[in-house]
Amino acid sequence: MPEGDTVWNTARVVERALTGHVLTGSDFRVPRLATADLSGWTVAESASRGKHLLLRLTRDGQEPLTLHSHLRMEGAWRTYAPGERWTGRPAHLIRVVLRSARAVAVGYHLHDLELVPTAEEERLVGHLGPDLLGADWDPAEAVRRIAAQPAATISDALLDQRNLAGVGNLYRAETLFLRGLWPWTKVAAVADLTGAVELAQRLVASNRGRWTQTTTGSLRRGETSYVYGRRAQPCRRCGTAIRKAEKSPLLSGTAPRSRPAGRIGEKAELEDRITYWCPRCQPEPAATATT
The missing domain is CATH 1.10.8.50 (Helicase, Ruva Protein; domain 3)
Structure with a gap:
């Protein structure tokens, strides 16, 4: 079951695969984000907040965005080399795919998936108490x-x-x-x-x-x-x-x-x-x- 350390580790996996790289494509498989396109956006940071994962994105001339996901009991992110077979989970559980020239990140069975301006992150995680693994731990x-x-x-x-x-x-x-x-x-x-x-x-x-x-x-x-x-x-x-x-x-x-x-x-x-x-x-x- 994903707990704070699991989500922190997951953030590092996505960070190593995508941070600093421009996305060449995205595929959202949830109705409310079906038309979203992150092509051309750069992954600036992959961070965790308790059990939440926050993927922060930037693009010249655009307001920064955050892709938020919650793993709950079954969620997971897996990363692959371009062209590598995706073996993490059954395909019907895929909720989002992010592609760059370097790697592909696939989110399986994710919950509370949202794309919001980074300035509005607090709307999603502001209710949380001090993060056990965060700089704000108190x-x-x-x-x-x-x-x-x-x-x-x-x-x-x-x-x-x-x-x-x-x-x-x-x-x-x-x-x-x-x-x-x-x-x-x-x-x-x-x-x-x-x-x-x-x-x-x-x-x-x-x-x-x-x-x-x-x-x-x-x-x-x-x-x-x-x-x-x-x-x-x-x-x-x-x-x-x-x-x-x-x-x-x-x-x-x-x-x-x-x-x-x-x-x-x-x-x-x-x-x-x-x-x-x-x-x-x-x-x-x-x-x-x-x-």
Whole structure:
């Protein structure tokens, strides 16, 4: 699943292929951009903002443009040499093709694909919290945003891109395990929000520049995570079987909660995320267990 480090790495792939080069053609396979033509535009920068990818374009005499895409769960960009066979995904998943004399960049299953003046980028990403891998990273601001919703669970708070941009399900689960936090602990009950936020940033940043994501320090298959993807396997610390839930146990026997408001693919999907945790290393708070 694409998380902040994956999108950062993807931006670097597109950057190496296209930055500084003039586009010789473009092919948009989404209705609202079907007539857009980027031929003659130069790729000035490929940047990431949380889970968003921003391809900035310039052309003499024209207002700079930004091609925005969101990878969500399935999206990807692949680059190829001119004439090379495209093997990344099935052709019906292609949403955009960008061609230059040097390379071809193909965007598969992209979401929220938009072409806007660069001056209007904030309309697309201005709602995001501090970027875990950006120059604007500010743990104090991330903590302030999280603390402003004390009734939210710490699990949802870490995934909410309006609090901090770049944490996905993997880093959420691993951060909570390493901090010993039951995923459904209320934000108001978390003693050290700063510690959780800073750890999440360190975990994401530690995998920047490589595709294999690890939180344990091992790159060996099957050894890269503490709890994520390890349902029923023994905890690496205490041996207790790792548990998995598709919704909060607090909701058992009750009607599903309504989805919170937010941008598609971000806050609105929080309730759908699978959670992994160790019931011994991340015990349910006594006050919660008795209510």
